[in-house]
Amino acid sequence: MSRFHLPWQAIATILLCAIAAATLPLMVPEATAPMAAGVGALIFLLLIAAAALACTKLPPVLDAAILFVGAHAAAWLLLAGVAGSEGAARLPFFLLIAAGWLLAWRCVTVLAHLRSHSGLSKSLLRLIVPAIFGIWILIIWEAATRGFGIPFILLPPPTAIAARITGSLPILAADVVQTVFKAVLIGYALGCGSGFLVAILADRVAFLRRGLLPIGNLVSALPIIGVAPIMVMWFGFDWQSKAAVVVIMTFFPMLVNTVAGLAASGPMERDLMRTYASDYRQTLLKLRLPAAAPFIFNALKINSTLALIGAIVAEFFGTPIVGMGFRISTEIGRMNVDMVWAEIAVAAVAGSVFYGVVALVERSVTFWHPSIRGG
């Protein structure tokens, strides 16, 4: 084995750097805040050094670390350089960003093929790889908006959105309280709870189950979100109407999944319960509900997203002057696009946290399930 290998991303990086060097400068001469020559040289140096080191046979962890530092330091310098002179970037700027992206790709490839045995490093890897991907989406977004000088109204750069988020925390917090803590959580609890109870009832009464299941399946496919204007008309502008929409949206997935879950325990296990002379209630609590737990959690996860969507869309039809849907629809009218994106980012985080909490509870409740035990 030689001491060198040639990953194609490293070769492409060096090629891109060469083309960029041939077509300098990075920015048009009229740029308002031109980049210092030293910074430009440093960027080239970082990229080429990282690419060259990637060609030598280093331990994978060290290899990945060098690539990570090289790619992100170069990207950071580039982005810091272009800030202030939007729209002034020339071709080499984008070539260098692409070179950094290729190095990051190589880094992710190395990390993805890493075999680790300890639990901690495994879960760390599972976090880092997608994190790098996410960071590069933001970097490319930032580079594109600043480099091409895309009008702010169309697509604000992520840094501007972040600045807006930190600048208007009280408004965002009030919106989250109105939409998430009032409408979504209350509606979610009521909808899932009633869906669960009706499912138990339907499980007891076969006639009800036969009648409700086809209807439940049909309703799951319907655009239920359309009841939002009716609910606003009935329950007024405040959060009650949004909670009502959420209840309707979450009811049927819960019903259908719970009924399916209650049928999931095997006949053998049920026979065993019968030999124990357990009555209906005991069988339900000790065998069938635990067996149905994966299905129930599936519904809870689906519903966590549906609930947020339901509440926000319902706010388009009328709200008091607070709430995420209200903010989105009014700020877009005032062309405050960064505020809209800030609200979207908050909604995304709220949705992910909601989903994550449900997933965590699922892991601890259904610890016995093969998909969580890992085999």
Add this chain to the structure above:
Amino acid sequence: MQKEHLFKDKILPVATIVLAIIALWYVAAVALNAPFQRDLDRRGNVTSTTMEFVGKTLSQPKPVMPAPHQVAVNVFDNTFLRSVTSNRSLVYNAWVTLSSTAVGFLFGTLLGILIAVGIVHVVTLDRSLMPWIIASQTVPILAIAPMVIVVLAAVNVTGLIPKALISTYLSFFPVTVGMVKGLRSPEVMHVDLMRTYNATPAQVFWKLRVPASVPFLFTSMKVAVAASLVGAIVGELPTGAVAGIGAKLLAGSYYSQTIDIWAALVAGSVLAALLVAIVGLAARIVDRAMGGRPA
């Protein structure tokens, strides 16, 4: 297991529940419309018997809760009696929504399949993309709908494409997840068999993985088509779209035309049921063409 009796075990329970819902609906309509009607009667100094009163609550022009027959009449009028080109016709509005749904669904399915193929074959994509695809669905994308549409309108992309984009975003996810599962569904035995045949990766893909994934594809397409209809309807809400089921909903809510809202909802539901049925039919045809036997 006993053989299921079509009438006793299927039609009878469903029909009973449907009748129960309609009965409940009438009761709710009378109850919800009564206060307004009582008010109206008091002002007009009209005294009516109970039956007359109930009859009046069920025939208000702008009721809080329209009775089923009012909705049915409205749907019938706007579907069959109006000319198809009239912008009050439900057929016309459903067609507008359907066209963006179909475009979005098509692109969503293609995108979903492409991503799934990438994830199954490239380890790097599997590790880095999959968590983001799941995270992408926790974003309440429907909330971004006004954003997307206004942004695209600013660069002179209006009409069908922005709505279709939202449908695409909503429908690619189920297809990706289903296809990843489907493309990975062949057992180790089968993959090993292909290896003993000295099959190339392309051959393994086309002759083993793709056929194995077809049932998964159609199952997820059923979910995706429903999702893209929702996307198209919501896409029509914030834009002040002039036509489409979403626009009908919004107009109805502005002018308190409750019967119109309910009729639009019925139209959307019928459309959703039809789309899912079409995908189901396609699944059956493909299944039969591939030599599947009824289980």
